[in-house]
Amino acid sequence: MTRPKRATIVxxxxxxxxxxxxxxxxxxxxxxxxxxxxxxxxEAMRALRYHPNVAAQGLVRSRSYLIGLVYEKPSPSYxxxxxxxxxxxxxxxxxxxxxxxxxxxxxxEDEIIALLRSAALDAVLLxxxxxxxxxxxxxxxEVGMPFARISPTRLLxxxxxxxxxxxxxxxxxAEHLVNLGHKRIGVIKGDPSHAASDARLVGTMQAxxxxxxxxxxxxxxSGLFTFDSGLAAARRLLALDPPPTAILAQNDDMAAAAITxxxxxxxxxxxxxxxxxFDDSDISRVVWPPLTTIRQPVEDMAYRAMDxxxxxxxxxxxxxxxxxxxxxxxxxxxxxxxxxx
Amino acid sequence: MTRPKRATIVxxxxxxxxxxxxxxxxxxxxxxxxxxxxxxxxEAMRALRYHPNVAAQGLVRSRSYLIGLVYEKPSPSYxxxxxxxxxxxxxxxxxxxxxxxxxxxxxxEDEIIALLRSAALDAVLLxxxxxxxxxxxxxxxEVGMPFARISPTRLLxxxxxxxxxxxxxxxxxAEHLVNLGHKRIGVIKGDPSHAASDARLVGTMQAxxxxxxxxxxxxxxSGLFTFDSGLAAARRLLALDPPPTAILAQNDDMAAAAITxxxxxxxxxxxxxxxxxFDDSDISRVVWPPLTTIRQPVEDMAYRAMDxxxxxxxxxxxxxxxxxxxxxxxxxxxxxxxxxx
DNA sequence: TTGTACGCGTTATCAG
DNA sequence: CTGATAACGCGTACAA
Numbered sequence: 001m002t003r004p005k006r007a008t009i010v011x012x013x014x015x016x017x018x019x020x021x022x023x024x025x026x027x028x029x030x031x032x033x034x035x036x037x038x039x040x041x042x043e044a045m046r047a048l049r050y051h052p053n054v055a056a057q058g059l060v061r062s063r064s065y066l067i068g069l070v071y072e073k074p075s076p077s078y079x080x081x082x083x084x085x086x087x088x089x090x091x092x093x094x095x096x097x098x099x100x101x102x103x104x105x106x107x108x109e110d111e112i113i114a115l116l117r118s119a120a121l122d123a124v125l126l127x128x129x130x131x132x133x134x135x136x137x138x139x140x141x142e143v144g145m146p147f148a149r150i151s152p153t154r155l156l157x158x159x160x161x162x163x164x165x166x167x168x169x170x171x172x173x174a175e176h177l178v179n180l181g182h183k184r185i186g187v188i189k190g191d192p193s194h195a196a197s198d199a200r201l202v203g204t205m206q207a208x209x210x211x212x213x214x215x216x217x218x219x220x221x222s223g224l225f226t227f228d229s230g231l232a233a234a235r236r237l238l239a240l241d242p243p244p245t246a247i248l249a250q251n252d253d254m255a256a257a258a259i260t261x262x263x264x265x266x267x268x269x270x271x272x273x274x275x276x277x278f279d280d281s282d283i284s285r286v287v288w289p290p291l292t293t294i295r296q297p298v299e300d301m302a303y304r305a306m307d308x309x310x311x312x313x314x315x316x317x318x319x320x321x322x323x324x325x326x327x328x329x330x331x332x333x334x335x336x337x338x339x340x341x
Numbered sequence: 342m343t344r345p346k347r348a349t350i351v352x353x354x355x356x357x358x359x360x361x362x363x364x365x366x367x368x369x370x371x372x373x374x375x376x377x378x379x380x381x382x383x384e385a386m387r388a389l390r391y392h393p394n395v396a397a398q399g400l401v402r403s404r405s406y407l408i409g410l411v412y413e414k415p416s417p418s419y420x421x422x423x424x425x426x427x428x429x430x431x432x433x434x435x436x437x438x439x440x441x442x443x444x445x446x447x448x449x450e451d452e453i454i455a456l457l458r459s460a461a462l463d464a465v466l467l468x469x470x471x472x473x474x475x476x477x478x479x480x481x482x483e484v485g486m487p488f489a490r491i492s493p494t495r496l497l498x499x500x501x502x503x504x505x506x507x508x509x510x511x512x513x514x515a516e517h518l519v520n521l522g523h524k525r526i527g528v529i530k531g532d533p534s535h536a537a538s539d540a541r542l543v544g545t546m547q548a549x550x551x552x553x554x555x556x557x558x559x560x561x562x563s564g565l566f567t568f569d570s571g572l573a574a575a576r577r578l579l580a581l582d583p584p585p586t587a588i589l590a591q592n593d594d595m596a597a598a599a600i601t602x603x604x605x606x607x608x609x610x611x612x613x614x615x616x617x618x619f620d621d622s623d624i625s626r627v628v629w630p631p632l633t634t635i636r637q638p639v640e641d642m643a644y645r646a647m648d649x650x651x652x653x654x655x656x657x658x659x660x661x662x663x664x665x666x667x668x669x670x671x672x673x674x675x676x677x678x679x680x681x682x
Numbered sequence: 683t684t685g686t687a688c689g690c691g692t693t694a695t696c697a698g
Numbered sequence: 699c700t701g702a703t704a705a706c707g708c709g710t711a712c713a714a
Contacts, residue, residue, distance in 0.1 A: 056691035058396035397707035
């Protein structure tokens with residue numbers, strides 16, 4: 001347990017025969033240092049395996065060099081992509097990423113704020129549905145903690161954000177089904193607390209309306225973005241008379257569940273039932289048949305959002321909100337409806 | 342951008358009309374403070390929304406209150422469970438979790454060490470395969486950074502660890518197939534750099550040997566724990582003449598791939614081919630048919646490992662290594678082989 | 683039971 | 699271009 005004490009800036013200064021401040025200048029790439037001195041200092045740093053003490057830096061600069069990532073237990077692949085993108089941008093920076101999954105953003109805003117304050121974060125990245133939570137953002141502004149929003153769907157302009165166009169994406173997915181000839185299309189909505197659920201429904205309805213198809217309320221079922229909730233919703237849809245010839249699920253987990261539900265009813269996918277997902281998560285390639293789905297560039301979004309956050313932390317002006325493109329991936333879970341229907 | 346300056350311990354002291362040291366005592370629950378004073382201080386803290394400055398605390402105590410989690414891009418569900426368990430244990434503690442996915446532990450030990458040092462971690466949790474990396478552990482000991490190991494398979498006793506019995510688990514899975522009547526069983530190994538791959542192979546061979554079955558080398562294929570690698574491996578196995586009647590994949594992602602490969606060959610699962618996975622990840626319930634698999638208590642393991650780490654950080658003696666139980670979950674991907682074979 | 687002086691490692695300020 | 703000195707917010711050692 002003899003924790004070997006780390007070399008400090010003073011040790012380096014002594015070895016390089018300069019003052020501590022000069023070492024500090026070298027460490028922070030400040031100007032006004034001779035090349036000769038610079039190299040001497042650098043050698044001493046290497047010899048002593050010197051690493052600046054982040055706590056001390058943080059103390060004087062009142063920075064923790066910690067950035068939080070707030071999200072709410074969505075699917076594992078979503079979380080991992082989120083983290084990947086955020087970390088990718090952080091590579092080479094001094095900041096570290098602290099993960100902060102919360103049970104429910106609504107669980108008590110002030111508790112979350114207390115969490116953020118006690119964690120001494122410099123800034124936070126807000127993933128849905130936290131990114132749509134007005135109260136949370138208000139509190140963050142009050143305590144002066146910068147944030148960036150990933151996939152917000154409402155209250156735009158309340159902070160830098162990166163998103164995709166959920167309405168357009170859902171519209172595209174629905175059009176794909178319409179073009180295949182489907183007329184009776186079931187929808188499995190996502191978690192109502194995620195505003196994306198509504199946006200996607202709107203897009204779907206727009207596409208159907210444009211094709212002159214009315215979406216009966218009975219064809220709209222609600223899920224929670226989980227496999228199990230999707231399974232229940234799909235069963236209800238398939239019990240209708242007549243059942244839909246296609247189901248548009250608002251994420252891949254629920255779409256996978258729809259396939260399972262179809263199998264329970266003895267229906268073949270895509271022959272008897274077409275299924276469309278959303279997200280292009282791992283699951284979409286693992287199920288059979290592989291899902292037609294919308295690719296949502298989660299990793300890119302997290303990367304860009306983190307980038308915006310770093311800009312803000314450097315005191316640079318906030319850039320404009322960013323919208324990233326989506327993509328309809330047509331795989332094998334969709335086909336024209338059977339002739340007779 | 343007017344970052345409101347946070348209240349300090351001095352502000353609280355002034356308001357409560359005591360010295361800063363007394364406030365410090367209250368904050369840290371030290372003895373020798375009157376109840377009356379205590380409550381007065383607590384009120385002041387609340388009024389000022391005081392939170393101790395972690396950087397300052399860390400500076401004097403030479404602690405960062407940061408714990409790292411090192412892992413190497415395994416399946417998303419594994420990562421998420423790992424994080425969940427670790428965070429669960431951290432709930433209510435002052436420590437925060439910093440995620441540190443690395444490309445490859447072997448990529449250069451010293452780079453990883455540099456990463457850990459510059460991140461100023463108090464301790465690290467090592468997930469496989471980092472948990473089996475002798476060089477890394479040696480370096481960690483040298484710089485005096487405590488660590489705990491999750492699922493190590495060799496070099497036991499080199500540091501506190503939590504594991505399951507991979508050999509026994511694989512044995513159990515293989516016995517299940519043997520009991521169903523399978524004699525020609527294919528194996529898809531995991532990433533060779535994960536020692537668990539070998540352990541699981543050993544268990545499999547032991548079970549087969551006990552049943553008097555020899556495992557021909559052609560029946561052993563290697564994958565990388567990913568769906569795609571599993572797909573390639575399964576295709577090779579199914580191209581054998583005769584093909585195996587069962588496939589034992591060393592994780593669920595590869596097992597799911599085996600199901601897909603079977604479908605490509607026009608084989609039904611489990612009628613024509615039984616498939617067993619490993620991990621009980623989300624995927625196992627999402628594919629069709631749901632996978633017979635081994636439940637690996639990843640979340641519990643992470644929880645326990647974090648617990649051990651906290652003990653070490655408190656200076657308490659290291660507890661004994663922990664071994665957690667596994668469980669064979671029989672679902673619908675396994676059945677007796679067809680009579681004719 | 684409570685308070686005072688000092689130091690943790692770093693950077694900002696301002697002199698040299 | 700370089701260095702001395704004073705903070706940053708808190709805990710430790712020692713007094714009172």
